[in-house]
Amino acid sequence: MKSKARLFAIVIAGLSAYSVCCPAIAHAYIGPGAGFAFLGSAFVFILTLFLAAVTVLFWPFQLLWRLVKGKGLSKNARAKRVIVLGLDGLDPSLVDKYAAEGILPVLKRLSEEGTFKRLRTTLPSISPVAWSSFQTGVNPGAHNIFDFLSRDKRYYLPALASTETSPPARFLQILKWRFPLGRPSIKLLRKSQAFWKLLGDRGILCNVLRVPITYPADKFRGNLLSAMCAPDLKGTQGCYTLITTSSVRASEKHTGGECLLVRKEGSKVQGEILGPPDPFLAAHTPLRIPFIINIRDGKAFLTIQQTNVHLEINEFSEWITLRFRTSLGRSVSGICRFCLRSVDPEFLLYVSPVNISPGKPVLPIAFPSYFATYLAKTQGNFGTLGLLEDTWALNNKAIDDDLFLKMTWLAHEEREAMFFNLLDKTREGLLVCVFDASDRIQHMFWQQNNGNGSAVRKMYQRMDELVGRTLSKTGPDDVLIVMSDHGFNAFRRGININTWLKDEGYLVLKEGKDGSSDYFQDVDWTRTKAFGLGLGGIYLNREGREQLGIVREEDLGRLKQEISAGLCGLIDQENGERPVRNVYDSAEHYRGVYRDDGPDLIIGCNGGYRVAWESVTGKLSEKVISDNDKAWSGDHCIDPELVPGVLFMNRKLNLDGKEPHIMDIAPTVLSIFDVPVPAYMDGKSLI
């Protein structure tokens, strides 16, 4: 007994010493690839007070320094304030059409009194690539973002292109517990530097809201709230939960979500919300929060932790805070919304992905970290997930069209609240804010009258009103830029690039495999020359670059030409159309030190076509070309020449017939503030 008590005391003393001496206890690893900061709220409060005190103490010295160094707004600046309103995916052809119909009066006036041009987009025309070029002013070969996905050159597996998350290098395992002995690493893989860093270095105030590919939030002299691809609390890109009493629904496939089967017991339904794995358990047991729903007189009442909510059918609840408690007593907070779909005969409850709580962010979703907390204190909780609008829930019919639109407009209203709050507070300097409703609604409702249905039409009207309200708060010393990263087109037919490569002999499967496994697991790399990954990239299995590369340097040119010619000659047997408009050689279009990490060829599909769903992550299908049967019916991952974005400005630009490019925005803003444009930028100032 004595020896047991002694052992117990030694273990407790050791753990206490560990928690005091080892800072890593404050940074525990949770989930598949995410590291969380377990700073207690008292610590955050003290830290905030300390930082505020330091700022106040050093403010006179900062002011003196700025006066000596001449930092701040230059007297040659052409504006005191620049506002960039990003409306993701706004299409210039639809702007033209709706303006002619008279439903976009603000944008029409802006085009007449200022500038309206098509804005050339990146190759490929995908948001992470385009917004990376927007913020850096460089081509993808210099900022390293070529798609949503990149690949691991050793294992040929897809990975998120914008972020790399790694757990702590070492753990101490004691019985069933494990303790991290270091910090997790979360790296932003977008290289070069955002133009607001250059402005911040000059003492120009910058507020940056929800620009894609800013997670984790980079340090700079300003304020930033991250966007695409910030994860949810589980470390995914947004995994919803559907809770149901229907075994039929529970047996269906739920890409991007999970379905939990529960039972109704009398007037009660009990279930659990699953959170991230417990970081302190070696078995990675998920954290859980139980809930009860009481159904009385046709009404449903949710009780979860200390919260009681009346749930209305097909209405989203407010953001509800969930505190997942780990086995060692620490907790991590997230927020989610509930939407009761039905009570009888089937009980069906949709639970949104659990977002990182902006009030207590456990991941670096903002810089400085208390910027998210400040916004939450100002306007209440808001969604922090990178892609907030749950498109997979609609694809899978976990929600319907109306609910998707409600969810999207709720997110949009949160974005407007933070934008107009900061617009009032940013008297000089830069304010950038990207709105996503324009992109998501066109993705999901394009099939309604080929982009002319009421959901898309109403969205354009609301964007016009948003621009109008913004303009009403600007003056003669303000420059307003309204832009989009790409346009839109239909997605009716998908091309499985990997099936085509296999049929042409460039991709070889292992003996006995049919290519139906995900992530290229069926591929024989020792005999494969090329593979497709992502939304349009083809990688050659190059010797010296890929782990099992077989294509020699001297054969690259010929192989690229063969594949390009073959794809451009492809005919869709269903309708006689050519799905591929062009195939671009990245060596001719990219420059920079990251060029060789990107795809060797980029497919420019014709309108109506896109890379097929399965092909994106390496699965083959029976046919090369097949119908897209999902609600996601509009897309822009096609030939960039077919989907330029929009550029509006409240100043006249003399472009001498040149077409502006999204890379030109960064140098333009720098020029407006009279900040020298670095030589490395590929874009050119438009003023």
Place this chain on the structure above:
Amino acid sequence: MFGPKIKISKALLEKLKAAAETSGCVSAQEFAERTLEREADKVLSRAGKNELSQKEVEDIANKLKGLGYLE
């Protein structure tokens, strides 16, 4: 400022600066990091295991789960 540092000669630093400018990098630091990482990856790719475990593959799948553009 407090991260790990590597000592190099002034002559090499000047070379890196020139190479950074030519290649479109923001700074000599970016060029150096990129070059070192690329060379280290080449060496490491020849060592180490050839396959990931099923758990490691599932972790990768989980990070991509929910991304609207892919299944």
